[in-house]
Amino acid sequence: METLAVNEAALEALDQTVEITADEMDKPEFKFDKTVGSIHSENPRMVMRNVNVHYGEKQAIHDVSLDIGANEVIAMIGPSGCGKSTFLRCMNRMNDTIENCTVSGDIKLDDVNIYDKKQDVVTLRARVGMVFQKPNPFPKSIYENVAYGPRIHGLAGSKAQLDEIVRNSLERAGLWSEVKDRLDAPGTSLSGGQQQRLCIARTIAVSPEVILMDEPCSALDPIATAKIEELIDELRQNFTIAIVTHSMQQAARVSQRTAYFHLGYLVEVGETSNLFTNPSHKLTEDYITGRFG
Amino acid sequence: MQISTLLLILSLIVLGAYYLGLRRSLQVAGRPGKRKHTLHSLPSYYGLLAALWSGIPAALIIVFWVAAQNTVITRLVVDALPPEYIASVGADELTLVINDIKNLASGNIISGQSGPMMQAAAERYLHLQSISRLALAMVVIALAIAGMAVIWWRITPGLRARNQVEAIIKAALILCSTIAILTTIGIVLSVLFESIRFFKMVPFTEFAFGLDWSPQIAIRADQQASSGAFGVIPLFAGTLLISTIAMIVAVPIGLMSAIYLSEYADKKVRAIAKPLLEVLAGIPTVVYGVFAALTVAPFVRESGEWIGLSVASESALAAGLVMGIMIIPFISSLSDDVINSVPQSLRDGAYGLGATRSETIKQVVIPAALPGIVGGILLAVSRAIGETMIVVMAAGLAANLTANPLEAVTTVTVQIVTLLVGDQEFDSAKTLAAFALGLLLFIVTLCLNVIALHVVRRYREQYE
Numbered sequence: 038m039e040t041l042a043v044n045e046a047a048l049e050a051l052d053q054t055v056e057i058t059a060d061e062m063d064k065p066e067f068k069f070d071k072t073v074g075s076i077h078s079e080n081p082r083m084v085m086r087n088v089n090v091h092y093g094e095k096q097a098i099h100d101v102s103l104d105i106g107a108n109e110v111i112a113m114i115g116p117s118g119c120g121k122s123t124f125l126r127c128m129n130r131m132n133d134t135i136e137n138c139t140v141s142g143d144i145k146l147d148d149v150n151i152y153d154k155k156q157d158v159v160t161l162r163a164r165v166g167m168v169f170q171k172p173n174p175f176p177k178s179i180y181e182n183v184a185y186g187p188r189i190h191g192l193a194g195s196k197a198q199l200d201e202i203v204r205n206s207l208e209r210a211g212l213w214s215e216v217k218d219r220l221d222a223p224g225t226s227l228s229g230g231q232q233q234r235l236c237i238a239r240t241i242a243v244s245p246e247v248i249l250m251d252e253p254c255s256a257l258d259p260i261a262t263a264k265i266e267e268l269i270d271e272l273r274q275n276f277t278i279a280i281v282t283h284s285m286q287q288a289a290r291v292s293q294r295t296a297y298f299h300l301g302y303l304v305e306v307g308e309t310s311n312l313f314t315n316p317s318h319k320l321t322e323d324y325i326t327g328r329f330g
Numbered sequence: 331m332q333i334s335t336l337l338l339i340l341s342l343i344v345l346g347a348y349y350l351g352l353r354r355s356l357q358v359a360g361r362p363g364k365r366k367h368t369l370h371s372l373p374s375y376y377g378l379l380a381a382l383w384s385g386i387p388a389a390l391i392i393v394f395w396v397a398a399q400n401t402v403i404t405r406l407v408v409d410a411l412p413p414e415y416i417a418s419v420g421a422d423e424l425t426l427v428i429n430d431i432k433n434l435a436s437g438n439i440i441s442g443q444s445g446p447m448m449q450a451a452a453e454r455y456l457h458l459q460s461i462s463r464l465a466l467a468m469v470v471i472a473l474a475i476a477g478m479a480v481i482w483w484r485i486t487p488g489l490r491a492r493n494q495v496e497a498i499i500k501a502a503l504i505l506c507s508t509i510a511i512l513t514t515i516g517i518v519l520s521v522l523f524e525s526i527r528f529f530k531m532v533p534f535t536e537f538a539f540g541l542d543w544s545p546q547i548a549i550r551a552d553q554q555a556s557s558g559a560f561g562v563i564p565l566f567a568g569t570l571l572i573s574t575i576a577m578i579v580a581v582p583i584g585l586m587s588a589i590y591l592s593e594y595a596d597k598k599v600r601a602i603a604k605p606l607l608e609v610l611a612g613i614p615t616v617v618y619g620v621f622a623a624l625t626v627a628p629f630v631r632e633s634g635e636w637i638g639l640s641v642a643s644e645s646a647l648a649a650g651l652v653m654g655i656m657i658i659p660f661i662s663s664l665s666d667d668v669i670n671s672v673p674q675s676l677r678d679g680a681y682g683l684g685a686t687r688s689e690t691i692k693q694v695v696i697p698a699a700l701p702g703i704v705g706g707i708l709l710a711v712s713r714a715i716g717e718t719m720i721v722v723m724a725a726g727l728a729a730n731l732t733a734n735p736l737e738a739v740t741t742v743t744v745q746i747v748t749l750l751v752g753d754q755e756f757d758s759a760k761t762l763a764a765f766a767l768g769l770l771l772f773i774v775t776l777c778l779n780v781i782a783l784h785v786v787r788r789y790r791e792q793y794e
Contacts, residue, residue: 134681136597159684167682173675176698185693186683236679243683 069099073317074307078106078294082247082277083128088142090123090132097123100142101303103296105247110269110278112288112309115298116324121281124298125249128279129165130158146247163190166245170252172232174224174239179216182224182235183207186243202242210238211268230261237268241276248272250280254287266291285325289313297321333396336467340392340474344385347478351380354485367487375491376481382498384477388470395466403458404428407451415447431455521772524765531759532560537766539563543729543740545749545760560763562770564731568646568739572721573714575650575735576657581707583654584661591662592669593691604666611659619723622652627724630736639736644726647735653720660710668702669695701786708782712775718743742767 081104090098098120105111113121123132130151132138144151151161163186174182183203186192193199203220207213212234216227224235233253240248250269254262269278269291282288288295289309296306297320305312305321316322355376359369369376408416408428419427427448430440434452485491529537540561587607591600627648634641641647672695680690696703726738727748749764756762 129682131678131681134678159686162682162684167678169675169678169682171675173673173679175676175679175694185680185685189683189685189689189693239679239683 069302069304072102072303073305073321074312076103076303076306078104078109080107081105082107082147083279084143084145084148085127086143088124088127088140088144090120090127090141091139092135093137097301098127099301101298103303103306105277105279106294107277108273108275109294110273110280110292112292112295113279113281113298114283114285114288114295114324115304117283118300119298120301121296121298122251125251125279125281126167128247128249129162129167131162131167133158163243164245165247165249166240166243168233168236168240168248168250168253171256172229172236174227174232174235177224178221179207179224179227179235180220183238183242186239190243192243206238206242207235209241209272210234211264212238228261230257230264233257233261233265234268237265237272241272245276247277247279250278252281252283255283262287285313297324299324332463333392336392336470339467340385340388340470343388343471343474343478344381347384347474347481348377348381350377350478351481351485352377354380354482355491358485358487369487370490371492371495375495376485376489378495379489379491380478380481380485382495383481384474386498387477388474391470391473392466395462395469399459399462399466403455403462406458407431407455410454411451412447435459518772521765521769524762525769527757528759528762528766531762532558536560537562537763541731543745545745545763558759560759560766562742562767564729565740565742565745565767566770567731567733568725568729569715569741569743571646571733571735571739572650572653572725572741573711575647576653576714577707577711579651579654580657580661580710584658584710585665585703587658588662588665588669589691589696592666593687593695604663607662608659610656611663613656615656615717615719616723618652618656619719622648622720622724626652634736641736642726642738644724644738645736646725646739649721649725650735652724653714653717656717656720657710657714660713661706664706664709665699665703668699668706671702672698705782705786708778708785712778715775715778716743716771718747722747742771746771 083105085104086102088098088101089096101120101124103111113125115121126132127140127144128146128151130140132140140152146161146165150156151165175185177185180203183206184193184199187199187202193202204213204217207216212231215231216222216235224232227235233256237248237253254265257265266287269280272278280288280291292309294306295309295312297304297312297316297318299320305316305318307317312321313325316325352373355369355373359367359373408424416424431448431451432455433440434448435455440448537560540559541563542559542561543564544559546558591604591607595603623644627644630645630648630651631641631643676694676698677690680694685693721741722744725740725744727740727744728738729740729745730737732739746764746767749761749767754761
């Protein structure tokens with residue numbers, strides 16, 4: 038009994054210290070006033086205003102407003118736990134699958150609120166595709182992986198059309214020449230980088246308008262990463278892309294605009310070249326110069 | 331000295347060896363602070379090594395001694411009996427005499443006459459026993475101390491005590507796993523030998539392909555129903571029929587409840603429903619049997635009558651239904667685990683493409699979980715084939731060769747039970763048939779398990 042009591046006391050002490058540090062983070066060092074830089078885009082595809090996300094009691098996103106322009110790549114950077122992935126997952130309502138996650142605010146895709154009751158989540162996700170952190174090919178053949186989306190949305194009228202979509206998507210993902218002779222092989226037999234390009238091919242096979250990428254290169258080696266980055270740049274011609282990344286170099290290489298998140302707040306957003314060379318907010322500067330994160 | 335006392339002394343010596351080994355290692359290493367040498371291993375490993383060296387050989391000697399002692403002493407006692415006497419009694423009677431001598435020695439009632447020769451033999455028996463015990467005690471204690479001493483001399487800072495202790499422990503682990511394998515082999519062999527005796531009386535072809543099962547053997551020549559028939563086909567047909575009914579009940583219900591629990595149910599429902607479902611697995615099969623015989627079978631018969639079918643009061647349908655209910659938790663619990671272990675990233679991938687929940691489950695989650703689900707189902711089939719109590723109580727004893735689930739059938743397990751229940755002579759074809767049935771049952775479930783492993787491996791190659 039006695040040891041238990043001691044442990045409880047120790048735990049309480051631990052709780053308190055945690056609270057104090059959280060307070061310190063919130064108060065003296067980090068005072069959020071308003072987002073620095075322009076949240077607006079000339080030709081907005083997605084418009085988000087005053088988005089708040091709660092996981093139960095805990096607030097993960099505070100009042101974030103941001104535009105994503107057509108045919109631009111926007112990078113979201115920030116330290117771990119800053120809410121950038123949560124924010125990304127709001128854009129195609131992937132947060133719906135998480136229990137007690139509530140989203141409030143306006144998120145519009147081409148002027149239609151995607152959280153509207155009338156909005157069908159299935160058609161939304163066909164328009165806003167997603168590529169995940171870890172390559173997650175289905176336990177099916179390479180061909181079936183790419184054909185899966187067009188099949189469930191009935192995009193192909195015939196086998197020939199489906200073949201065409203699969204080939205086209207694999208070509209655009211830069212994977213066709215590597216897999217054209219073994220389309221029946223399991224998707225999981227590919228290397229990590231190839232698997233991730235397969236997942237990208239799978240996503241573009243449904244011809245979405247927006248592609249969300251959640252740290253798509255974090256599980257890949259530098260060469261595979263370089264290939265994906267090249268691919269992202271090419272995809273920009275046809276798609277609007279939002280990418281969450283931990284690598285500031287990657288953000289600088291692939292994006293036109295960059296948004297810096299901190300503790301659930303959108304601290305600064307601006308032209309990528311500008312933000313990295315001349316950050317306006319102290320926190321952004323600290324982060325990109327490597328003082329934390 | 332009693333064996334228990336000896337064991338107590340041995341464990342004290344082993345404890346002492348541990349302590350001495352520990353001390354010795356510290357001693358050779360020098361005092362703390364100004365150590366002369368660095369020990370190769372932690373001091374406790376030297377203690378353990380000393381304990382193992384003093385304990386293991388001594389313990390092995392005890393085991394072998396106790397195993398061999400009886401044979402050796404009996405042999406010596408028999409050799410001391412007058413040769414004319416041994417010649418006058420046969421080999422069968424001699425074992426009886428030996429038994430009498432042992433009984434006399436331990437003060438029990440004996441079957442024959444207790445003459446002076448028997449008394450002398452019993453005394454000799456007791457005498458040899460006490461010598462044996464004393465010798466064992468001396469050998470064991472000497473060995474334990476010798477083992478300890480050997481290590482005492484061998485302990486130097488460079489002795490690789492940890493590696494040696496780990497090697498000994500690894501050997502012990504291998505020994506443990508061998509025991510399980512040896513037991514299996516032992517069971518198979520014992521069933522096999524009895525079956526071979528059976529097949530000397532009844533030809534294998536008659537057993538394997540006969541369509542008639544009535545294992546009555548006449549005790550007197552003039553008895554009715556004197557010819558036994560040992561055709562196993564009706565039994566396997568019955569087993570197959572009942573198992574099929576059980577699987578038809580259990581697979582859909584089990585699989586669907588697993589899908590509901592893992593994919594649709596919210597946390598609260600899951601927390602209550604899953605343990606409730608698993609309670610089914612905890613019900614003794616005897617209770618299921620009572621339920622089948624007293625509740626389900628009459629219900630099946632009455633509802634059959636109501637729609638104009640004649641149903642036997644003990645029907646394959648009733649037994650199969652209840653067995654199916656018994657198997658539901660196996661399938662649901664195993665499938666639930668497998669479905670839960672499908673990574674969330676796969677589901678996310680499907681949702682991210684705009685798949686609905688049911689599309690995700692049908693086309694992504696279930697295919698990914700299939701090897702595990704198939705494995706679980708085949709395991710459940712093995713279980714259904716081997717199940718005994720429910721069928722004993724609800725399926726009946728009549729060996730009908732029929733595919734009609736409304737008739738009474740019997741199964742392999744039921745027949746094994748009925749053949750061996752009560753006083754039996756173990757040299758008649760009737761009782762030996764039970765072993766042949768057991769062997770066949772074992773082979774069938776073994777084949778099923780091999781197929782299950784094969785299927786699982788093939789799917790795994792495809793899906794992972």
